[in-house]
Amino acid sequence: MTDLEYLRVADAARLLRERELSPVEYARALIARIERHDARINAFLRFTPEIALEDARRAEDEIARGNWRGPFHGVPYGLKDIVDYAGLPTTAHSKILIDNIAKSDAFVTGKLRAAGAVFMGKLSTHEFAFGGPCFDLPWPPARNPWNRDHFCGGSSSGSGAATAAGFLPAAIGSDTGGSIRNPATMCGVVGMKATYGLVSRRGVVPLAFSLDHVGPLTRTVRDNALMLDVIAGHDPLDPGSARHAGAGCAGQIEAGVKGLRIGVLRHFYDRDMVADPEMAAGIEAAVKVLQDLGAIVREVSTHPLSAYLACNRIILSSEAYAVHEKWLRERPGDYGARTRQRLLPGAFVKAADYVNANRVRRRLSHDFHALFEDVDVIVTASAMDPACRIDDDEKIELTYGRQARAPFNVTGGPALAVPVGFSTAGLPLGMQLVGKPFSEALLYRTAYAYEQASDWAKRRPRLDVSPARSRAGSSLEPSGLLGPVPPAMRDG
Amino acid sequence: MTDQKVDDARRLAAEIGLENPAPEVLEPLPLAAATAAKHRAALKAYSLSLADEPAVVFSVEEARER
Numbered sequence: 001m002t003d004l005e006y007l008r009v010a011d012a013a014r015l016l017r018e019r020e021l022s023p024v025e026y027a028r029a030l031i032a033r034i035e036r037h038d039a040r041i042n043a044f045l046r047f048t049p050e051i052a053l054e055d056a057r058r059a060e061d062e063i064a065r066g067n068w069r070g071p072f073h074g075v076p077y078g079l080k081d082i083v084d085y086a087g088l089p090t091t092a093h094s095k096i097l098i099d100n101i102a103k104s105d106a107f108v109t110g111k112l113r114a115a116g117a118v119f120m121g122k123l124s125t126h127e128f129a130f131g132g133p134c135f136d137l138p139w140p141p142a143r144n145p146w147n148r149d150h151f152c153g154g155s156s157s158g159s160g161a162a163t164a165a166g167f168l169p170a171a172i173g174s175d176t177g178g179s180i181r182n183p184a185t186m187c188g189v190v191g192m193k194a195t196y197g198l199v200s201r202r203g204v205v206p207l208a209f210s211l212d213h214v215g216p217l218t219r220t221v222r223d224n225a226l227m228l229d230v231i232a233g234h235d236p237l238d239p240g241s242a243r244h245a246g247a248g249c250a251g252q253i254e255a256g257v258k259g260l261r262i263g264v265l266r267h268f269y270d271r272d273m274v275a276d277p278e279m280a281a282g283i284e285a286a287v288k289v290l291q292d293l294g295a296i297v298r299e300v301s302t303h304p305l306s307a308y309l310a311c312n313r314i315i316l317s318s319e320a321y322a323v324h325e326k327w328l329r330e331r332p333g334d335y336g337a338r339t340r341q342r343l344l345p346g347a348f349v350k351a352a353d354y355v356n357a358n359r360v361r362r363r364l365s366h367d368f369h370a371l372f373e374d375v376d377v378i379v380t381a382s383a384m385d386p387a388c389r390i391d392d393d394e395k396i397e398l399t400y401g402r403q404a405r406a407p408f409n410v411t412g413g414p415a416l417a418v419p420v421g422f423s424t425a426g427l428p429l430g431m432q433l434v435g436k437p438f439s440e441a442l443l444y445r446t447a448y449a450y451e452q453a454s455d456w457a458k459r460r461p462r463l464d465v466s467p468a469r470s471r472a473g474s475s476l477e478p479s480g481l482l483g484p485v486p487p488a489m490r491d492g
Numbered sequence: 493m494t495d496q497k498v499d500d501a502r503r504l505a506a507e508i509g510l511e512n513p514a515p516e517v518l519e520p521l522p523l524a525a526a527t528a529a530k531h532r533a534a535l536k537a538y539s540l541s542l543a544d545e546p547a548v549v550f551s552v553e554e555a556r557e558r
Contacts, residue, residue, distance in 0.1 A: 210548060310534030317528065329510065332517040340516060344524035345531070347508040353532050358546035360538050365547065 004029035005166035006460060009223035012169065013071035016063060023063070023074030027056040027118050030076050034120070034167045037463045042142045043162035045081045045093060046122040052076060055118040062116065071226045071250075073116035078171045080156050081122040082129050083214070084203035085109050092205045093125045095138055095334040096327055106203025107238065108172055108214055108231045115230045120168055123158030129174055129207045130155060130320060131339030132400070133390050143390060144186060145461040146427055150387040151396060153186030155179040159217045160187035164461060170218045170227050176207045177312050178382070178405025180215050181417035181432060186387040188419045188428030188456065190224045190447070191217045193405075195437045196412035197242030199228070200235030208319035209240070210358075211312065211409040221418065221451045225249035225444040242438075249441040257449045258294030260442075262287070263375035265300055265434075268404040272305035275384040282420040282429035287379055289453050290446065300371050300378060303364055308407035311364060314349055314357035315410075321346025365411040372436040377446050379431055380404050382417045386427035408434055416443040419456040493519060 004026055007015075015021035031049045038044055059074035079085055082092045084102035086109075091097045105113060112119075124142040126132050133141035133151060144152035145165035152161045156173025160183025163171050173180040175193040184191025192215045199214045206212055216227035225247070232247040264287055269275040275283075291297045321328075324343050332340060371378065384402035388395035408415035416433045423429060433443045451457055493501065504521040505513045513521075 306534055307538055310531055310538075313531040314535050317531070328517060329513075332514045335516075337516070337520075341520045341523065344517070344520055345528040347510075348504075348525045348528035349532065353535060355546055356538075356540060357535055358548050359540050359544040360535060362547040363538075363540075363544055 005033050006219070007169060008220050009071060009075055009169045009218065009226050010220070012075050013073070013226075016059075016074040017068045019063060023056040023059040023118060024053065026074065027052045027076055027120075030120065030167060037165060038167065040143070040148055041145055041161050041165050041463075042140045043124055043158040043165060043167055044078070044121045045091065045124050045139050045158065046088065048088070048119060048121040052118050052120045059116050059118060069114075069116040070230070072112060072230050074118060075170065076118040076120045076168055077112060078120050078123045078159065078162055078168050079109060080125050080129075080159050080171070080173050082125055082174060082205035083109060083172055085119065085122065088122065090122075090205060091138075092128045093137060093139060094127045094336075094339070096331060097205070098138060102203070104203065107200035107235050109203065111231045111233070117230075123156075123162055123171060125157060126155035126179075127336050127339040128205065128324070129176060129179055130342055131336050132342065132396055133157070134336035134338050136336045141390065144387050144427070145463065146188065147387075147425075149389055149391075150427060151186060151390045151399070153183035153383075153387065156183050156191075156217060160184055160189055160191070163187070163189045163217050163219055165463060166460065170216060170223055172231070173215060173217050174204060174207070175213045175215060175405075175409065176211045177316055177400075177409055178403055180213070180217060181382050181405045181415060182403065184217055184417035185382040185419075185430030186428060188422070188430070188459070189217055189219050190221050190419070191215065191417040192224050192228055192440065192443075193408060193415045194228060194232065194247070194440050195242065195414050197238075197240050198232050198244055198247065198438065198440070200233070200238040200241050202235055202238045206323055208316040210319060211316055213409070220457050221444055221447040222250060222253055224416075225253055225441075228440060244438060247440050249444045252441045253444050253448045255445050256293065257290055257446055260295045260377060260446065261375045262290055262295045262297045262446070263300035263371060263378045264297060265302065265378050265380035267301055268305045269381035269384060273384050273402060273404070275381050276386060278423045279381065279383065279385060279429050283379065283381060283431045286420040286431050286450055286454075289450055290379075293449050293453060295446075298375065300375060302368050302371060305404055305407065307360070308364055308410050309401065311357050311360045312406035312410050314353050315361065317343075317346035318349045318354040318357075321349070361410050364407075368407070368411045369413065369436055376435070377442060378434040380434065382430045382432040386423045386425070386429060404432065413437050414440045414443055416447055418447045418450065420454075421456055422459070497522065
């Protein structure tokens with residue numbers, strides 16, 4: 001068995017079920033890859049090979065006895081370190097929570113445990129899923145496997161980096177203003193922010209209660225659907241949980257797009273904001289592929305992108321400040337500087353602004369969902385630009401505003417980030433597919449048709465290339481500019 | 493920070509009810525206030541009518557279920 005590092009979940013499931021692949025052999029291959037490369041990528045905050053091998057041995061034993069639990073049985077995964085795993089710290093990548101040991105599993109952790117998945121560790125995030133890449137925290141920020149001098153997006157940065165680097169086939173992230181879809185786009189992987197409430201947030205450190213979502217990042221569309229099918233479901237202990245049975249996405253994925261009505265929400269990225277020409281060209285080329293596959297394409301329009309972004313920012317900053325006010329008063333020095341700067345605007349938002357943002361939210365959501373009377377799926381940008389350098393503070397700050405992801409945290413409908421190619425500098429490009437609430441299966445079906453017609457999912461970052469031998473944009477050696485990189489914690 | 497900037501930051505701290513804020517909190521306050529003002533202005537560009545009810549409302553049904 002070769003190339004276990006880039007094995008798809010769907011293929012691994014078949015091999016594991018038919019006992020052509022041992023879960024222990026699979027876990028060992030990924031452990032070796034993580035040990036070899038993660039000191040330069042920093043995807044893991046807490047790497048847990050002993051837990052992984054224990055899970056893998058259990059899976060091997062169960063499968064040998066004929067008790068195959070499903071497509072994630074024996075498949076490795078990681079959790080963004082805002083998601084609880086019983087007995088391990090949930091740090092949110094922050095000194096504030098460095099000793100915060102989870103008493104029980106998060107809902108999604110429990111689902112993956114029940115599915116027989118193999119836990120590999122806790123993954124890097126922006127501090128409290130909000131701060132951005134910081135060099136003044138207890139752990140370094142994750143780096144982009146396509147070029148480690150570049151930002152890998154966030155806040156689910158370790159989840160994006162680990163899947164792109166071939167450390168894991170699947171990881172869990174969270175998304176309040178685009179934090180699953182941003183690293184997915186920056187790292188060239190697939191990221192789903194499902195309908196608000198489809199995946200429980202119980203056991204996940206909150207950022208903004210009414211905008212928070214939990215979801216999967218994977219290298220392929222089918223793998224993403226498989227993971228969403230595992231983690232979706234009603235949870236009476238999450239007040240925002242939808243009364244919806246589950247996703248049921250993977251089974252419908254091959255239905256194709258012939259006759260599907262696709263709306264292109266172009267003004268978000270060519271008028272309201274002007275995307276980088278390579279990003280825009282990548283999206284337009286993807287739309288042409290969908291049209292060639294039989295989709296009926298037309299342009300759609302809605303309120304300006306700025307209205308959605310302002311609404312998201314007022315609600316997000318108010319709710320986040322409510323969560324953090326006590327710590328900001330009592331332990332301000334324990335936050336990274338960037339996180340403090342991003343949290344403090346919430347103190348200056350008035351109650352009337354918050355209420356009015358929620359009134360605007362309802363209007364925006366109603367008008368946006370009305371678009372689906374005429375189209376089935378909407379295509380728009382995810383990020384406006386490819387990943388910038390991780391040490392370029394000015395561009396890092398700009399990148400949070402130059403995006404079209406937050407609108408769908410406001411509307412609550414599903415949004416899927418899908419790779420659409422690479423820039424001339426070798427950095428990933430991506431688009432976003434958006435649907436009406438609970439239409440995840442349709443988004444996966446559309447993305448899968450596109451993925452099958454392109455070859456982006458087959459490309460891999462070259463982690464061993466040294467700067468001297470690599471082309472511009474594919475260097476993965478330490479730049480020497482950012483200081484030493486401490487290793488992730490190892491856990492038993 | 494200059495004395496003027498420190499005074500401005502202390503005024504902002506008082507505005508949000510922070511007493512004796514740490515320097516780490518004091519320093520970013522002017523930019524935080526400016527950022528919030530920008531977001532608030534962007535939202536105010538949106539006109540609302542009396543019929544626009546917020547998305548988050550109290551629900552007796554939901555309260556009873558908890």
